[in-house]
Amino acid sequence: MRKKNFFLKTGMAILAIATAFLQPLQVSASSNEGGYTYNYDYWGDYKDSADFYTVCKVFTSSELGLDVKLKNPQGLFVDGNSIYLCDSGNNRIIELNRVSPEKLEVVRIIDTINGAQGSNTFNNPTDFAISEDGNMFIADQGNARVVKVDKDLNYIMEFVKPDDNTLDPKLVFQPTKLAVDTAERVYCIATGINKGLIKYENDGTFSGFVGATPVKFNWTDYIWKKIASQEQRAKMESFVPTEYENIYMDYEGFIYSTIALNDDSEKTENAVRKLNLMGNDILVKNGEWPVQGDLYWGSGGGYEGPSIFTDVTVMDNDIYVCLDRNRGRMFGYDDQGRLVFAFGGNGNMDGYFRRPSAIDHIGHELYVLDSLDNSLTAFVPTDFGNLVYKAVEDFDQGKYEESGAAWQEVMNQNGNYDLAYIGIGRSLLRQEKYKEAMDYFELEYDAENYSKAYKQYRKQWVEENIVWIVIVILALFLIPLGIGKVKSIRYEIDTADIFIAGRNG
Amino acid sequence: MEMIANTKSIDNPKEKYIDSLKFALYCITHPLDGFWDLTHEKRGTMAAANTILALTLLVRIMKLRYTSFIMLQVYWEDLNIFLYLASILFPLSLWVLGNWGLTTLFDGKGRLGQVYMATCYALTPYPLVQFPLMIFSNFVTVNEAQFYTVVSALSLVWCGLLVIAAMGQIHEYSAGKNLLFTIATLFAMLVMIFILMIFFSMISQGIAYFISLGKELMFRM
DSSP, X not given: XXXXXXXXXXXXXXXXXXXXXXXXXXXXXXXXXXXXXXXXXXXXXXXXXXXXXXEEEEEOHHHHTOSSOOOSOOEEEEETTEXXXXXXXXXXXXXXXXXXXXXXXXXXXXXXXXXXXXXXXXXXXXXXXXXXXXXXXEEEGGGTEEEEEOTTOBEEEEEOSOXXXXXXXXXXXXXXXXXXXXXXXXXXXXXXXXXXXXXXXXTSOEEEEEOOOOOOOOHXXXXXHHHSOHHHHHHSOOOOOOOEEEEEEOTTSOEEEEEOOOXXXXXXXXXXXXXXXXXXXXXXXOSSSOSXXXXXXXXXXXXXXXXXXXXXXXXXXXXXXEEETTTTEEEEEOTXXXXXXXXXXXXXXXXXXXXXXXXXXXXXXXXXXXXXXXXXXXXXXXXXXXXXXXXXHHHHTTOHHHHHHHHHHHHHHOTTOHHHHHXXXXXXXXXXXXXXXXXXXXXXXXXXXXXXXXXXXXXXXXXXXXXXXXXXXXXXXXXXXXXXXXXXXXXXXXXXXXXXXXXXX | OHHHHOOSOOOOHHHHHHHHHHHHHHHHHSHHHHHHHHHHSOOOOHHHHXXXXXHHHHHHHHHHHHSOTTTOXXXXXXXXXXXXXXXXXXXXXXXXXXXXXXXXTTTOOOOHHHHHHHHHHHXXXXXXXXXXXXXXXXXXXXXXXXXXXXXXXXHHHHHHHHXXXXXXXXXXXXXXXXXXXXXXXXXXXXXXXXXXXXXXHHHHHHHHHHHHHXXXXXXXX
């Protein structure tokens, strides 16, 4: 566990040396531990990485200067430099102003609204969103509504349980997470509704479910069900679509949603879906491994099973960061679905979590909410992280040489970082240095990009050597032809009547 | 082809070896005729069979290093070259033993050595196709990789068909009987694997028993 805390590190080192002297046979316990930041290579092997993010500050109730301590906070929303924190346990929403990642100021505490039809207070608000027009949307779970207020907290309307006859009439509507698009349409997730996202038009009418996850089942269960009696079947779990864990509306209006994987049969599945307006999954999955966080689900440190992405946030460079509530880790993926970084863990130290519940970003900074620790952790990228971001963004802007140079520096700092090699290769490819690009792609087994480079290289080679190729091909045809001709002439001479006659005579 | 006519025996062992090696090319293109002559006309030699097997193993190893990474990615950290060779040698020996063991009970005319020789001759397309294919693989892109996969698969199918044809000829079986015994041999291989596994697990348990007995004794002494 590599921490940036110098004193802690030195202290540990002294302690380790001391114990080593006292008990010469005991091996230092920290020698086998994996690093804080890591990545997976082409083979899915775990590779230690240079730290991508470092904790800037952890904000608890006292750091924020709150009189009532935070209680079970669930939601986080960022709008410009404002951070909205759903203090669900205290039925309020806290608006913070980010002066710098080290300094967050409480702007206001939203706990009552004006002129509501039902209650003017919240009951367990779990998520929050602001539209482009500045209207606020609150998933008021305990009051079974999503409430829309203007920026001065005047009630506008509320979105209630969908009027859909496929829903169980006894089901209590419990909206947990929501997202709002530019036209103020509301997409929301509610407990016990697995038909997809509940979509409301901006006038508050329910307009259907979008993006239901395809139903998955495994074959053994299916066969058992065929054999089982009616009562046995009733006791079995039925095959239903998975409920979404969380949603996030990115800057282009696509909805990123996360699902909890729970079965070994889902090892090849992605835990993140990117939904377009039709509700179809358009996430790019060109990575070697599925977008599902940790690849190894075995028990370790008291935790087992897959990563459960409880929240996701998408940066402007299309890198999306998923928050794993199982092992308290963050996984960043790029627009191709390749793992950019993974870091974190469960624990009490800064940068470790007890029950992370939400994540959001301002620029490249990450803000992570812990619902058990009641704290908000601000992460800032390290120099290494900034270099990677620079390389990615330069490439997107068409500055291929700068991008290549940045990836080169990334590679110098972390030789185990696959994306750096591919990044250098892609930059060389754009600069039409095909042979060099091929070498970099080959190192990382990137067949797709290698082929692109090789195709051009082959074309160039053929163009440069066309004369020789023609000569060789002609030679291959003409030489046997010539030999055959010579042979047949000789044969004719040998068997010609006049010579035979001459010889005989 | 002129080779059929050439039935007079060659006395010079070196010439005989070259001739029998060349005969492999005839076998793979004319399997029924070729494999009949292989044993009945004594056209094949053990030396040639061993050579073909050695070439097969060599090409299989070379493929690891020289095939383009687009077609074949090798996790070198985990590669055991002997286990990799065993992936050909072990099934081969199981096949030869299983086939001989079964056919010898049911009128099979082939002897153990002949079964081995014919099977090795049937492997000829593998080095013959895979070696040029390995070189070819370095000059293609992902989109053209399909060609590699198809040709590679064809070479294996070719080998498989040759093995079946070879067995039928050396045992002098009809087509139906040959097919039946091919399937029976596959089952025999499974049975042998099963017995080997039981055998090894028994042995290791037996050894573990004596080791723990020894340990116990050492504690008490």
